[in-house]
Amino acid sequence: xxxxxxAYDLRKxxxxxxxxxxxxxxxxxxxxxxxxxxxxxxQMNISPENMDDPDRDYFILSxxxxxxxxxxxxxxxxxxxxxxxxxxxxxxxxxxxxxxxxKLPGIEMNSGSLGHGLPVSVGIALGNRxxxxxxxxxxxxxxGEMAEGSIWEAFMSGAMYKxxxxxxxxxxxxxxxxxxxxxxxxxxxxxxxxxxxGWHVIEVADGNDLDQVDAAFAEAKATVGKPxxxxxxxxxxxxxxxxxxxxxxxxxxxxxxxxxQIVKDFEARKEALA
Ligand SMILES: Cc1ncc(C[n+]2csc(CCOP(=O)(O)OP(=O)(O)O)c2C)c(N)n1
Ligand SMILES: [Mg+2]
Numbered sequence: 001x002x003x004x005x006x007a008y009d010l011r012k013x014x015x016x017x018x019x020x021x022x023x024x025x026x027x028x029x030x031x032x033x034x035x036x037x038x039x040x041x042x043q044m045n046i047s048p049e050n051m052d053d054p055d056r057d058y059f060i061l062s063x064x065x066x067x068x069x070x071x072x073x074x075x076x077x078x079x080x081x082x083x084x085x086x087x088x089x090x091x092x093x094x095x096x097x098x099x100x101x102x103k104l105p106g107i108e109m110n111s112g113s114l115g116h117g118l119p120v121s122v123g124i125a126l127g128n129r130x131x132x133x134x135x136x137x138x139x140x141x142x143x144g145e146m147a148e149g150s151i152w153e154a155f156m157s158g159a160m161y162k163x164x165x166x167x168x169x170x171x172x173x174x175x176x177x178x179x180x181x182x183x184x185x186x187x188x189x190x191x192x193x194x195x196x197x198g199w200h201v202i203e204v205a206d207g208n209d210l211d212q213v214d215a216a217f218a219e220a221k222a223t224v225g226k227p228x229x230x231x232x233x234x235x236x237x238x239x240x241x242x243x244x245x246x247x248x249x250x251x252x253x254x255x256x257x258x259x260x261q262i263v264k265d266f267e268a269r270k271e272a273l274a
Contacts (some may be wrong), residue, residue, distance in 0.1 A: 003065040004210050004273045006076070007037045008266045011239045013072035013082065015262060018253060021090030024098065027249040029210070030200045031173040031234035032140060036073045038213040041139055047076045048105060050209035057135050057144020058124050060109050063142035063171060064099040065251075070107075071096065079106030118142060118168055122158045125166040125227075137223070140169045144176025147185035152197070158227040159198025168199075172207070173236035175247050191231055200228045206220025207232030213227035 011033055018024030034239055040046070044057040061070050071089070075082040088094040095103055099112030121139040128135055145151065158166055176184055187193075191201045200223045202216045213232065220228035237243025240262040242254070254262060 001041070002273075003037055003041055006041075006272045007033045007210065008270045008273075010037065010069070010072040010076060012263060012266055013075065014068040015254070015259070017068045017071055017085055017089050019259065020086045021096075021098070023090060023251065024068045025065040025251050026254075027175065027236040027243060027246070028063060028142060028171065028173065029072075029235045030238045030240075030243060032063070032066050032171045033069055033238070034208050034210045034213050034234075035140060035169055035171065035232055036069055036211060038217060040073050040077050042214055043137065043217045044138065044148050047135055048104075051079075051106060054128075055133055057136050058108055058121070058128075058137040058247075059260040060111065060117045060121050060124075060137070060139040061100055062111055062121075062139050063114065064111030064117075066140075066142075066171075067098060067100050067112075071167075074106045077092070077106070080104065102157060104120075114142065114145040118151050118154035118158070121166060122154045122161070122163060125158070125163040126161050128165065129161075129163070129272055132166040133234060134165070136165045136167065137163075137169050138169065140171060142155065142176065142189065143170055143172045143174065143181050143190075146170065146181075146187060146190070147176075155194060155199065155229075157198040162225050163227045164224050167217070168227065168229045168264070170229065171230045171234055172231050173234045175236045175245070175250065177247075177250050179247050194229045198226055202228060202230045204230060204232045207234040209237045239269055252264070 015031045050056045074080045089096045100107045117139045125137040195201045206215045216230045237249045243249040
């Protein structure tokens with residue numbers, strides 16, 4: 001499978017889920033796609049067959065609003081049914097709600113209230129180690145999410161317990177709901193701050209380049225004695241100039257014209273990869 005091209009097909013699936021449901025957090029779905037594709041197809045020991053195995057790897061989508069990208073990847077992996085998603089996403093009474101729901105196959109944790117994924121992941125990683133397990137825990141956060149104080153408590157405890165099987169990823173797309181992160185709650189020297197908390201930090205120059213993302217995860221796996229944080233520099237709305245780097249596309253449904261242009265742009269990006 002050509003995973004780089006697959007990331008664009010999955011962007012199209014996320015787009016279709018949003019259009020079918022009449023709403024969704026499209027910008028952050030598009031920025032995080034290569035991280036999800038790398039994790040689910042190249043990194044993690046996780047599948048519909050082993051979800052009850054305590055030795056599986058764990059994944060938490062802390063920035064739960066990017067659920068449409070998550071659903072698209074879970075469907076591709078065989079956890080969810082794509083046709084059912086298109087039919088039921090965001091419909092009254094449906095389990096396919098606009099944030100991760102742990103009643104669905106493959107989803108470990110309800111998320112969407114930002115700031116909770118890293119604290120929970122610290123607990124899972126510590127519990128796994130206390131049980132003598134060797135599995136890994138991955139958690140994806142948004143860069144706007146860094147404004148939550150609970151994240152920084154978890155950075156402290158993850159380092160204190162030397163959780164080297166824990167890997168946090170920050171989808172550094174520079175935008176949050178209402179604008180640029182540096183205007184809303186400035187990060188300053190983000191990498192240096194997290195390093196000072198005792199983590200190994202890897203900065204990925206282009207987090208929408210699957211090779212760079214894969215390389216960062218390989219380095220995380222080889223890191224001993226401390227947890228790793230990958231700061232993945234991405235483009236919000238990645239895949240189409242209709243959406244890219246535009247705060248207004250944080251949560252939006254495209255018009256028919258915009259939809260047609262976005263799909264055309266995805267195809268062009270795919271061709272450029274070939
Ligand atoms: C505790 C909490 N406060 C506010 C929100 C509303 N909210 C939803 S998405 C979002 C912005 C998140 O920005 P970021 O983490 O950068 O995500 P991305 O850019 O990847 O979409 C906010 C403030 C929330 N979901 N949870
Ligand atoms: Mg962001």
